Amino acid sequence: MWRDAAFRRLWIGQTASQLGEQASLVVLPLFAVLTLGAGAGQLGALRAVGQAPVLLLSLFVGVWVDRWRTRTLMVLADAGRALALGAAAVAGLLGGLGLPALLVVAFAVGALSVFFDVAYQTSLVRLVRRDQLVRGNSALEGSRSAAQIGGPALGGVLVSVLSAPIAAAAGAVCFVLSSLSILSMRRTGRHESVPSRSERPPRVGRRIHEGLRFVAGDTSLRTVCLASAAFQFFFAAVMTVCLLFLPRDLRLSGAAIGSALAATGPGALLGSLLAARLPGRFGHGAVLVSAAALGDGVFLFVPALHGSSTVTVPALVAVNVVFGTCSQLVNVTVMAVRQTVTPDGMQGRVAATINCAGMGTTPLGSLLGGFLADVWGTRVSLLVTAAGMLLSPALMALSPLARLGRTLPAPPPVASA
Secondary structure (H helix, E strand, C coil): CCCCHHHHHHHHHHHHHHHHHHHHHHHHHHHHHHHCCCCHHHHHHHHHHHHHHHHHHHHHHHHHHCCCCHHHHHHHHHHHHHHHHHHHHHHHHCCCCCHHHHHHHHHHHHHHHHHHHHHHHHHHHHHCCHHHHHHHHHHHHHHHHHHHHHHHHHHHHHHHHCCHHHHHHHHHHHHHHHHHHHHHHHHHCCCCCCCCCCCCCCCHHHHHHHHHHHHHHCHHHHHHHHHHHHHHHHHHHHHHHHHHHHHHHCCCCHHHHHHHHHCHHHHHHHHHHHHCCHHHHHCHHHHHHHHHHHHHHHHHHHHHCCCCHHHHHHHHHHHHHHHHHHHHHHHHHHHHHHHHHCCHHHHHHHHHHHHHHHHCCHHHHHHHHHHHHHHHCHHHHHHHHHHHCCHHHHHHHCCHHHHCCCCCCCCCCCCCC
16 A cells, blocks of 8 residues: 555645644644733634634535545645645734734634545545555554644744744645645546536535434434533633643743643554454443543643642643543544444444534633633633543443443444435
8 A cells, every 4th residue: 555656645745734733733822822912711712713613614524525536625725724824924923913813814724624634534535445444544543643742742842942933834834745745646647536426416404414313313323422522522621721721820831831732642542552452352331431531530630730840741741641542542442333333324424423513512612711711710720621521431431332342233224315
């Protein structure tokens, strides 16, 4: 598979794109806090605006991706993200970037990220043989984990050593490199197979409704949906408070914050390895509930941190390694459950429904985090929102998901167009 030039260029482009995306998730909030002096409520609004496109666009983007070449969509998406971050960098260097303009940049980057993420996952199916999908997905997810390690660290270091505008410019460069690499796929002579378009547009609303109805009617999928929504909601609130707590209360530099957050990357790699063994040994339900409880519960230690960076940074690294390991273990196990209990003809719509319901709660969570930090202060707010994350494993523990054994049930038949 690595001998395939088209796949190599997709992998390079996707890696550069993920590096830019992960860096921007740290750079834009730090830009607001350190350069523009944004308060808790303003930071919550910034994060909410950047996350809102997941809720607003995901289901529809899936339909559009099925009708267009993924290479074209990925190139345009990353070119747009490069333009948005580049404009923010120039305006920041000239002293002309205010919070309203930064909100526009955050929304544009978030919207284009939805297009890129859906397109690159679909592109692999069109690019490689069915028997190569596992290895292809492994390679792409490996690069995503590597970006989780390098992206936040790169963004934090650049903000700390140089400036937030320079860090934004570095993110733009990553997106430019991604666009050029993916654009060069056409030189390989490989032609992407695109589903044929009917003269009459598909009934999008009806097909979306079928996916929603199927998820709501299946106990396991319904629980996954609710648990994902609870986790993403409170995790978004936790991260909003953390981005205030770490630089202001603990007085950590941008580089230290980036390094601590990057520790989720090695944890995610470890979690991927454990996910290949633990469910088959202890049962899918036991792994799901225990990993979710441990990974979410570890954040309860963060509000107790005090002292110098020589103490707090290693503690934060340990927290993020545990969280990264457990969250990846949950993600992979949940994906296996979802794919197994879902008929082939419903896979895309079920994935989109769960993703929309889960990630769609993040804007509200970010707003809650900013509001609570304003009212209660960062330390108390962090404790409350971290405790709220435990609602996710509690929902799974009280559902049939907790009783899933070493083997998973077969999908039910479904009559769907």
